[in-house]
Amino acid sequence: MVLRQTAHVTTESAAARVAGSLRERVSGGLLPPGSALSQSGLAEEYGVSRIPVRDALRQLAGEGLVELRGTTAVVTPLSIDDLQELYELREAVEPIATRLGVPRVGRAGVARMTRLLALMDDPDIRPGDWLETNAAFHAEVYTLAGRPRMIALVEQLRRLTDRYVYLHLDVIGRSGHLQEEHRQILDAVKAQDAPAAAELTRAHLASSHAVVLDYLLSQG
Amino acid sequence: MVLRQTAHVTTESAAARVAGSLRERVSGGLLPPGSALSQSGLAEEYGVSRIPVRDALRQLAGEGLVELRGTTAVVTPLSIDDLQELYELREAVEPIATRLGVPRVGRAGVARMTRLLALMDDPDIRPGDWLETNAAFHAEVYTLAGRPRMIALVEQLRRLTDRYVYLHLDVIGRSGHLQEEHRQILDAVKAQDAPAAAELTRAHLASSHAVVLDYLLSQG
DNA sequence: TCTGCCTCGGATGTATACAACAGGGAGGCG
């Protein structure tokens, strides 16, 4: 059984591998928004045929990271309006997931969230790790909501906003009030006050939106 | 140029054709929830190779109509919990789209909505037409919100709930209070009262949810 | 020189072909 792990790596389909890699590259900004993604080029780059590349592109298009414009696929462009829309959706959905999840966060969950919170307090944390830890902190509540579609949507929206956050990774996490808001959310979770946690989550998203938007407007 | 129209039909990719057809078949309940969708079978059925079928299945999976379970694709099953989740999401998002869209509904838009409302008053309307008209009525506001992602999400969620509605097409539209709610929404739109229209939309979705849920619980 | 057409290259959409894997059934063994 253990040996099968080696086989398991091989078992991961090429399409999944390409999709995962492309997802990271697009999310992380390595592939510039608006740039064209050629099937042939990616196929050669990953050493596979165009078929798994097609599958991957279709999947990313479903996630909104890629746009299929007729026959050509391009990395979805970024815009202030798009950012606005993404946060509107997140502010609509994540508070609901919070309200549903809070009652099901147990002692172990609180402990994990406390640990993740402490990790984000480290001033020397790498920005990428901060983002990941931040996502894990919130996911701790969301996953307990028992709403598979909602959770998938939340993750999808977070990945899409991450593209904007990656534009100024160096300053993210420096905004002390985001961390303070995390503490307030955790307190509400501890107190099992779902409505409060939901409202704090909404406000937290509004803060995040403001931080990203300010940076975009200042930096261009 | 005109002759090219013939070519234009051919121009619509086979993948798009298969995706469109499958979307209707799944939405309309012709393909039973949970049933397996074989690439080979569909390919032969549509007289194409498996490649466009793969593309179509990936796309439908992105829309949530199909689930890719490892190597096999199945029609996404229906469940009370899923219905609950879908309406939770719709109640979260559609009021926002309403609030954003109402200020931009002009005289022509009100006229179109009035006409659509009248169409739904016809007691002899075919259930399928009622559903379509209903969707058009609400879309009249949503499309003006200027939020492409939100609109796409709303349409996606509506298609997913349509699957449940199709289970009892014959009784839908008979609930007079849904039509009364439409009238109230239209009144709020005429009065340019966006918050009221948003709240009415939310309540309208709650009513729809109740109608569908009652039927499911009563019929099994 | 500018314009228009025409050809060629590259890209995609699709079909066919091949290898690996999963699932089921028949047969053998305990």
Add this chain to the structure above:
DNA sequence: CGCCTCCCTGTTGTATACATCCGAGGCAGA
């Protein structure tokens, strides 16, 4: 008689091959 095992069939994932379409670039003509 029951269970395990092996084989076989069907399916998927992927590669390769072909037809089609769009655009760039060059060439000829005014």
